[in-house]
Amino acid sequence: MYLFGASGHGKVIAEIAELLKIKIQGFVDANTNIKTLLDYEVSHKIPENAKNIIISIGNNNTRKKIYETHTKYTYPILIHPNSNVSHRAQLDIGSVVMAGSTINSETKIGKHCIINTNASIDHDCIIEDFVHISPNAALAGSVYVSEGTHIGIGASVIQGLKIGKWATIGAGAVIIKDVPDYAVVVGNPARIIKFQQK
Missing domain, CATH: 2.160.10.10 (Hexapeptide repeat proteins)
Structure with missing residues (x-):
């Protein structure tokens, strides 16, 4: 699973995934200055092998725009x-x-x-x-x-x-x-x- 948004909110979501024993493949973030978060690699576009994504961004409007742009992925709860x-x-x-x-x-x-x-x-x-x-x-x-x-x-x-x-x-x-x-x-x-x- 990839987390879309390498931020403080992303850290909290990553730790939930860890507790649930879900493998995190990395973060995705448009900010090219961010290379890693919590020892996970940060990509600057969604990798081609991505299937499962959680949008780890607190802003409601941004979450909606990302989801509407990336509808082909599976979004777990x-x-x-x-x-x-x-x-x-x-x-x-x-x-x-x-x-x-x-x-x-x-x-x-x-x-x-x-x-x-x-x-x-x-x-x-x-x-x-x-x-x-x-x-x-x-x-x-x-x-x-x-x-x-x-x-x-x-x-x-x-x-x-x-x-x-x-x-x-x-x-x-x-x-x-x-x-x-x-x-x-x-x-x-x-x-x-x-x-x-x-």
């Missing part, structure tokens, strides 16, 4: 052995679950999502593709998170809400009402401070 994932949860291709995270019953995680360290996603949540749930963020039951949204570190979302697509939830924000598409929200209770460009 990586789940840290010290996470707690319900056997009734569903995860789609390319998603990664970090150490200490909890995903509860009948939650659905889309393609190429990041469920970061100690994140908590309760029952019946729906997380669409290319979402990043940051460390220590907490989603109560039946929360819907639309494509490309980033839930910041330590943010909290009460039950039953909908977070729009490509929204940004600031660090530590407390979400008590629905968030529209492309909104940037911060604070307790969270308020919209701007809208990102579509």
Whole structure:
């Protein structure tokens, strides 16, 4: 397996793969100044023998662009052995679950999502593709998170809400009402401070 993205995020994903006894063939990164990471060789284009890839880049938009450009590869799911994932949860291709995270019953995680360290996603949540749930963020039951949204570190979302697509939830924000598409929200209770460009 190759990891696409030789960065700090890539280091964490590499160690999950190591714990799962998955052989890492190397990293891929466009930055030609990076030659090795964690003693693995860094290539600057995807090798011809590559079959399995994990996109090890934290930026949601970048992950989407890479996936849409490289659809012929197989994208495994990586789940840290010290996470707690319900056997009734569903995860789609390319998603990664970090150490200490909890995903509860009948939650659905889309393609190429990041469920970061100690994140908590309760029952019946729906997380669409290319979402990043940051460390220590907490989603109560039946929360819907639309494509490309980033839930910041330590943010909290009460039950039953909908977070729009490509929204940004600031660090530590407390979400008590629905968030529209492309909104940037911060604070307790969270308020919209701007809208990102579509």
